[in-house]
Amino acid sequence: MLEKGKISNRQAGWLxxxxxxxxSILFLPSMIARExxxxxxxxxxxxxxxxxxxxxxxxxxxxxxxxxxxxxxSRIILGKPLGTLVGLVFVLFFLYxxxxxxxxFSEFVLTLFLTKTPLVAxxxxxxxxxxxxxxxxxxxxARVNELILPIVLLMVILxxxxxxxxxxxxxxxxxxARGWFPVIKGAYPAAIFFAETSVMxxxxxxxxxxKRATSAALKAVLVVGLFQLLVILGVTTQFGLEVARIKxxxxxMTRYISVFDIIERLEPTTMLVWVMGGFIKISVFFYCAxxxxxxLLNLKDYRPLVLPLAALLVLGSxxxxxNVLELSWQIARSIIPFFLSVEVGIPLLLLFxxxxxxxxxxxx
Amino acid sequence: MRxxxxxxxxxLSLTLGCWNRLELERRAIILGIGxxxxxxxxxxxxxxxxxxxxxxxxxTGGEGKPFWVTTGTGRTLLAAVKDMATGSGRELxxxxxxxxxxxxxxxxxxxxxxxxxxxxxxxxxxxTWLLVSKGEAKExxxxxxxxxxxxxxxxxxxxxxxxxxxxxxxxxxxQFQRFRSTPGRAPVAGWVYTAxxxxxxxxxxxxxxNSAIFRADKLIDYLDLTETxxxxxxxxxxxxxxTEIPCPDEDSKIFALENTRSESKLKVVKGDNGLPKLIATVxxxxxxxxxxxxxxxxxxxxxxxxxxxxxxxxxTEIEATLSxxxxxxxxxxxFGEMIYRRFPMQWSRLEPDWEQTFPKLEVQIEVNAKIxxxxxxxxxxxVQSEIRTFRxxxxxxxxxxxxxxxxxxxxxxxPR
Numbered sequence: 001m002l003e004k005g006k007i008s009n010r011q012a013g014w015l016x017x018x019x020x021x022x023x024s025i026l027f028l029p030s031m032i033a034r035e036x037x038x039x040x041x042x043x044x045x046x047x048x049x050x051x052x053x054x055x056x057x058x059x060x061x062x063x064x065x066x067x068x069x070x071x072x073x074s075r076i077i078l079g080k081p082l083g084t085l086v087g088l089v090f091v092l093f094f095l096y097x098x099x100x101x102x103x104x105f106s107e108f109v110l111t112l113f114l115t116k117t118p119l120v121a122x123x124x125x126x127x128x129x130x131x132x133x134x135x136x137x138x139x140x141x142a143r144v145n146e147l148i149l150p151i152v153l154l155m156v157i158l159x160x161x162x163x164x165x166x167x168x169x170x171x172x173x174x175x176x177a178r179g180w181f182p183v184i185k186g187a188y189p190a191a192i193f194f195a196e197t198s199v200m201x202x203x204x205x206x207x208x209x210x211k212r213a214t215s216a217a218l219k220a221v222l223v224v225g226l227f228q229l230l231v232i233l234g235v236t237t238q239f240g241l242e243v244a245r246i247k248x249x250x251x252x253m254t255r256y257i258s259v260f261d262i263i264e265r266l267e268p269t270t271m272l273v274w275v276m277g278g279f280i281k282i283s284v285f286f287y288c289a290x291x292x293x294x295x296l297l298n299l300k301d302y303r304p305l306v307l308p309l310a311a312l313l314v315l316g317s318x319x320x321x322x323n324v325l326e327l328s329w330q331i332a333r334s335i336i337p338f339f340l341s342v343e344v345g346i347p348l349l350l351l352f353x354x355x356x357x358x359x360x361x362x363x364x
Numbered sequence: 365m366r367x368x369x370x371x372x373x374x375x376l377s378l379t380l381g382c383w384n385r386l387e388l389e390r391r392a393i394i395l396g397i398g399x400x401x402x403x404x405x406x407x408x409x410x411x412x413x414x415x416x417x418x419x420x421x422x423x424t425g426g427e428g429k430p431f432w433v434t435t436g437t438g439r440t441l442l443a444a445v446k447d448m449a450t451g452s453g454r455e456l457x458x459x460x461x462x463x464x465x466x467x468x469x470x471x472x473x474x475x476x477x478x479x480x481x482x483x484x485x486x487x488x489x490x491x492t493w494l495l496v497s498k499g500e501a502k503e504x505x506x507x508x509x510x511x512x513x514x515x516x517x518x519x520x521x522x523x524x525x526x527x528x529x530x531x532x533x534x535x536x537x538x539q540f541q542r543f544r545s546t547p548g549r550a551p552v553a554g555w556v557y558t559a560x561x562x563x564x565x566x567x568x569x570x571x572x573x574n575s576a577i578f579r580a581d582k583l584i585d586y587l588d589l590t591e592t593x594x595x596x597x598x599x600x601x602x603x604x605x606x607t608e609i610p611c612p613d614e615d616s617k618i619f620a621l622e623n624t625r626s627e628s629k630l631k632v633v634k635g636d637n638g639l640p641k642l643i644a645t646v647x648x649x650x651x652x653x654x655x656x657x658x659x660x661x662x663x664x665x666x667x668x669x670x671x672x673x674x675x676x677x678x679x680t681e682i683e684a685t686l687s688x689x690x691x692x693x694x695x696x697x698x699f700g701e702m703i704y705r706r707f708p709m710q711w712s713r714l715e716p717d718w719e720q721t722f723p724k725l726e727v728q729i730e731v732n733a734k735i736x737x738x739x740x741x742x743x744x745x746x747v748q749s750e751i752r753t754f755r756x757x758x759x760x761x762x763x764x765x766x767x768x769x770x771x772x773x774x775x776x777x778x779p780r
Contacts, residue, residue: 115486170705177708239538241545246483255489256538261524265489 002294002302005139008208009216014149015142016197016220019284022277023104024193024228025156026248026270029235031332033243036186038172040232040243043187048225050187051194054344055217058197061351062204063213070201070350071295077353086346087296090201093342094289095309099316100331101285102126105278106317107324112251113271123314130283131310134290135303138206141283148276155269156227159254160234162263166256167237189332195343197221202288286313392454395431396516398501399478400467402437408444409435409502411516412452431514433506441481459487463519464494464537465501465556471576471583479537479581490538493523496576496583498557507558507568515570519556522572526554530596530605530623531573531589544581547711548700548718551578552595555586577696585692587685594685597646597678597731598697600628607650609673611658620654621674621735630698632706640703640710641726646678649734655744662742667735675731682729690723699725 007015032040065073070090075083106122114122133141176183197217204213235249238256243249254266290309294302321327398409412432436448449456464482466475482488497504509518526534532554543551555574561567575587575595587595596602604623611617626648635641652661652670659666689697700718704711714721 112486173705174708240542242538242542245541245545252490256491258491264491 002291002299003138003206005137006206006208007138007142007203009212011142011146012200012203012207012213013216013220013223015145015203015280015284016200016217017223018145018149018152018277018280019199020193020196020220020224021227022152022273022281023101024190024224025231025250026108026274027104027328027331028190028193028228029232029243029249030245030247031189031328032186032232033236033241033249034186034332035188036183037178037241037244038174038236039176039178039183040186040236041172041229042176042183043190044225044229044232046183047187047190047194048221048228050191051197051221051225052218054195055197055200055221056214057344057351058200058347059204059214059217061347061354062201063211064351064354065205066210067205069205069292069295070347071292074346074350077350077357084296086350087292089342089346091289091292091296093339094285094292095312095316096320097339098282098285098289099313099320100327100335101278101282102313102317103321103327104331105274105282107327108248108274111324112248112267119318120314123317126279126282127286127310127314129279130286131306133279133283134287135306138203138287141280141287145280148280152273152277153227155273156231159250159257159266159269160230162257162259162266163234163238163253165259167234169237171237171240172233189336192331192336192339192343194221194224195340198343198347199284199288201347202291286310289313390454391457392452393457394461395514396461396463396465396505396519398465398467398497398505399441399470399475400500400502401470401473405437405439406441406444406470407435407437407502408441408448409433409505410448410456411505411514412456413514431516433502435502441478457487458482458485459489461489461492463516463523464492465497465504465519466495466553467497467501468499468583470501471496471578474581475578475583476581479541482537483541490536490541492537493520493554494535494537494540495519495523495554495556495572496586498555503558503568504556504570507570509570518570519572522556522570523554526572527603528605530593530602532556532592533575533596533599533601546698546701547704547715548695548702549698550694550696551581552576552587552696553578577692577694579694584694585688587688590681591685591688594681594683595697597626597648597682598628598630598644598685600626602626602648607674607677609670609677611656612669612673613658617656617658618654619652619656619658619670621650622653623648623650624736625649630702632702635726637724637726639714639721639725640707641728642699642702643728643730644682645730645732646682647732647734648674648678649736650674651737652735652739655738657744660743661738667738671733671735674733674735678731678733679729682731686727686729693719693723695719695722699727 029040032043036043062070065076068076071087074086077083078086102123105126106119109122110117110119133144197220200213200217204210207213207216231250235243235253238253239246239249246252248270251267251270254270257266258264286309290302290305293309294305299305321330392412394410394412396411400407400409410433412434414430414432434448434452436444436446436451438444438447445456464478466478470478479494482492483490495504504519505515507515507518509515523534526532533552535551535553540551540553543549553576554572555576556570556572558568559571561569573592574589575592576583577585577587593602593605602623603626607621607623609619609621611619626646628647629645631643631645632640633643655661659670661667685697689695695701695718700711700714700722703714
C-alpha cells in the first residue's frame with residue numbers, strides 16, 4: 001500500500017466539503033446568475049440533488065473495491081491496456097483540474113489583493129505549501145482540514161450574518177418568470193463543482209470504514225449545497241440582478257458590510273476562506289494526482305513524485321491559459337463536458353461493467 | 365537538524381515583507397473625489413488628507429488646510445488619475461474613498477464610465493456615497509466647513525444625518541447600480557450644492573438637499589425639496605424630519621411635528637384602464653414639538669384632526685413627486701419594478717413602451733399619520749394680558765369647522 005495512513009469517514013467528509021465549497025462560493029454565484037438571474041437558488045437546489053446522485057454513483061463504485069483506488073480496479077474491470085488508459089485519463093484529469101484551481105487561486109489574489117505581484121510568485125507559494133502537506137500524507141492533510149474547515153464555515157456564516165441588514169428579499173422576485181430553462185442552464189456550470197466528490201474514487205481505500213463511504217459523501221454534498229444556497233440567497237437579496245455583473249459577489253458582499261459604522265470592510269474573511277480553503281482544495285487534488293500517478297507507474301512510494309509534479313503544476317497553471325478570461329470562459333463553457341465525463345461518465349461505465357460481471361458471476 | 369531548520373524558517377518568515385509594500389507616509393490617502401467634465405476631458409478632483417495637519421481636538425496650530433485638493437485631467441478616468449498622481453508625487457490610495465461627487469455636466473453626459481472604473485478597481489467598494497453636485501464637483505470638495513476638518517467628512521456627516529432631516533436620498537454605488545440593472549427603475553442620487561452662508565461675508569456652506577433623477581446613467585432633472593420628500597415618503601426612506609401643519613383656523617400659526625418613523629408599501633392591482641394600478645400606503649408617526657396657540661392639545665379629537673391634516677400634507681407632497689415623475693417620464697419610484705416583481709408576464713408586455721405607459725398609471729395614495737406624543741407641556745403658555753382680558757372668551761371652545769365635525773368615523777365629540 002502506498003499510503004499507510006487511515007482517515008475516518010468524518011474526516012473524509014470534511015475534506016470533501018472544503019474541496020467543493022471554497023471555489024464554488026466565490027465563482028459559482030456569478031456564473032449561475034448569468035443565466036438563472038434571481039432564480040439562482042433554484043439552480044443550486046437542483047444541482048445539489050444531482051450532486052447527491054453523483055456521490056451515490058461514485059461511492060457505490062468505490063465500495064465494491066474497498067481496498068483499491070480507481071486506478072487499480074479499472075485494470076481489473078477493463079483489462080490491463082484499457083484500464084491503464086483510464087488510469088492515465090484520471091492522472092491527467094487531476095493534474096488539469098489542479099492547474100485550473102491553482103490558476104483560479106492566483107488570479108483571485110492578483111486581481112484583488114496583490115495587484116502588482118507576479119503570477120508566478122503567488123503560484124509557487126501555494127504549491128510549495130501544498131506539496132509539503134501532500135508529502136506528509138493523507139492523515140496529516142485530513143487533520144489540518146479539521147482545523148481549517150470550521151474556520152472557513154464560521155467566516156461564511158459571519159459574513160452572511162453581518163450582511164443581513166443589507167438584504168432585501170424582494171430581489172428574489174419574480175420567481176421562475178422565464179421558466180425552468182434558464183435555471184437548468186445556470187445549474188450546468190455548477191455540475192463540475194458538485195461532481196468533485198470524484199476525489200472519493202482515490203480516497204475510499206484509506207477510509208476506516210470504506211463500506212460506509214456513501215453516507216460521508218452524501219452528507220458532504222448536502223453541507224456544500226446548504227452553504228452554497230445560503231451564499232446565493234445572500235448575494236441575490238443584496239445585489240439583485242447585479243450578481244451576474246460582479247465577478248466575485250461574495251467578496252463584494254463582505255466589502256459592503258458596515259455595521260454601526262464600526263465593523264466595516266470584512267473582505268479579510270473572504271481572503272481567509274479563499275486561502276485556507278484553496279490550500280485544502282489544491283492539496284486534495286494534488287494528493288490525488290500524485291497518488292494516482294504512483295499507482296499507475298506501480299511505484300512503492302509516491303513521495304518522489306511530489307516535487308516533479310509540483311513543478312509541472314506551476315508550469316501548467318501558468319502556460320495553459322493566457323488570461324483570466326480564457327480561464328473563466330473555459331470553466332463556464334467548454335470544459336464542462338470533459339470534466340463531467342471523467343467525474344461521472346467513467347465511474348458510471350465502470351459501475352455498469354461491474355454490475356454486468358456480478359450478474360454473470362451469479363448466473364454461472 | 366530538523367529543529368534548527370524550523371527555527372531558521374520561522375525567523376526567515378519575520379524578515380519577509382509584502383511584494384508591493386508601500387509605507388503609509390509614502391501614500392496619499394484620498395477621502396473623496398469629484399469628477400467633472402471640462403470640454404471633452406474628464407477633470408478629476410481629489411481630496412487628500414495631510415496627516416500632519418489634521419490635529420486632534422485641543423491641539424492648535426497646523427499649517428493651513430488639513431487637506432489638499434488636487435486635480436488631474438484626461439480623456440479617460442485612468443488617465444486623469446495618473447495625471448493627478450504625477451502632480452502629487454505619491455502613490456494614490458483609493459481604498460478609503462467615501463464619496464464620489466459627480467458634477468452636473470458630467471452627470472448629464474452619463475456617469476456610467478465613472479462607476480465602471482470604480483466597480484472594476486481592485487480596491488473598489490460599493491459602499492461609496494454617490495452625489496451629484498450643482499455646478500462643478502471641484503467646488504464642493506474645495507469648500508471648508510467649520511466643524512469638520514475635512515470637507516468630505518462634512519459630506520459623510522451630512523449623509524449620515526440625512527435621516528434626521530430627510531432632505532435628500534442617501535444612495536451609494538451599490539444602490540445606484542442596482543437601480544440601473546433592475547427593470548422599471550430609474551436611479552436617483554443625492555444632490556449637493558454650495559451656498560453662501562447666512563452671515564454677511566461668511567464662507568460658502570455645503571448643503572445636501574434635493575435629489576438628482578437619472579435616465580439610465582444620465583442626469584435628466586432634479587427634484588426640489590417637496591418632491592424629494594414625496595420620494596422619500598414613497599420609498600420608505602423618510603426616517604425623521606419635520607412636517608409643518610398649519611393651524612386649522614389660522615394658516616399663519618404652524619404646528620411643527622418631528623417625524624420619527626415611516627414605512628411605505630407598494631401594491632399592484634388591476635386598474636380600470638387595463639393597466640396595473642398601484643396602491644401606495646405610507647405610514648408615519650411623530651411627536652409634536654412646537655405648537656402655536658390653536659386648539660386644545662389635550663383633546664384626542666383635536667389630535668386626530670391634526671393627524672388628518674398631516675396626512676393631507678404628506679399626500680400633497682407625494683402627489684407633487686408623482687406629477688414630476690409623470691412629466692419626466694422617469695419611473696424613479698420603482699412602479700415598474702413592482703409590476704415586474706409581481707406580474708412578470710404583464711411586465712414583459714409593458715416594458716418596451718414603459719416610459720410612455722408609466723404616466724398613465726393610476727396611483728392611489730393612502731397616508732396614515734400618527735401623532736404619538738406632544739412633549740412635556742400641554743398647551744403653549746398663554747400671553748398674560750390675554751388671559752386677563754379674554755379669560756371668558758378663551759373658555760369658549762374654539763369651534764373650528766375642522767373638529768366640530770367628526771374627524772374620523774365614530775369620533776365622540778365632547779360638548780363644551
